[in-house]
Amino acid sequence: MIGDKKVIFSGIQPSSDSITLGNYLGALKNWVTLQDEYNCIFSVVDMHAITVRQEAAQLRKNTISLLAQYLACGLDAEKNIIFVQSHVSEHAELSWILNCYTQMGELNRMTQFKDKSQKHPENINAGLFTYPVLMASDILLYQADLVPVGVDQKQHLELTRDIAHRFNSLYGDVFTVPEPYIPEKNAGAKIMSLQNPTAKMSKSDPNPNGCIALLDKPEDIIRKIKRAVTDSEAVVKYAEGKDGVNNLLTIYSAVTNTSIKDAEKEFEGKGYGDFKLKVGEAVAEHLKPIQEKYEDYMKNKDYLESVYKNGAEAARRVNRRTMAKVKKKVGFIVD
Ligand code: TRP
16 A cells, blocks of 8 residues: 555556557556546566567567557546556566465466467477566555456466465565455446457457557548447347357447446347447447547657656655565575
């Protein structure tokens, strides 16, 4: 806890030029609602991104772009600590130490490691294997109470808790043991591929029409949603087995801030053609002001630089005591 507010930590990898609509609706849009009630720390986790081979110039671009996307979505640099992970070397330092307090067997059980090694059989590097320890370090460095994560990161958060417990039982109360943050009602919805609605919406979708990017042009958004996979029932309702329609209803209700029930009513008796057009237009309209702000931020590189520099300083101020304590506990000489 900092002051009387709980600490929240989260981050997104700058592994592409734009986050997806899924990242936005599932994460960023909800982060914005947390910034008054909590002490929030949001990182652009570039060190995580290099577990998969990146082109250097592109990674730098993506990092700045993601920072601008954070701000354009409404994260306030005055209210939150917003920084680039590699600028704060304590993440790497703590990660090394915690590697020595994590068992091979624990990391072997991580399903994301298994998935990613299957996807990149030519580059199963040690960083990919120990990546959950870096994530644990991100969280524990700031004594985070809560971590908003999607289901795919739950196992990593569990491991973080195990590492924190282990360290604390050896050395006393060094780390806050973080809890997952579960957003209220249907916020934090999981958005699925438009082409394969049983799989998560992802940049690496084999079909480019499956994924909407935050920075997609309105006409592309509308086109992709028009082509979204649905079913042959032609009834707009949320129901088991109607994965495509359920996904579109979820998207619609998130961008228009209505309940699924109200959305169902709105489309009663309407065909999928009308429904999809409305969803497409609603998404395009919701993203328009964000995209405009994004363009403004990207024109102002000096401002972005000041945000990440101040953010890194603020992050170091918060993590200093924890880092010193950890070093002392494990037996390093600290002056
Ligand atoms: N591993 C997360 C992902 O791929 C990103 C991440 C890194 C993160 N460090 C974190 C999320 C700390 C929450 C807290 O999505």
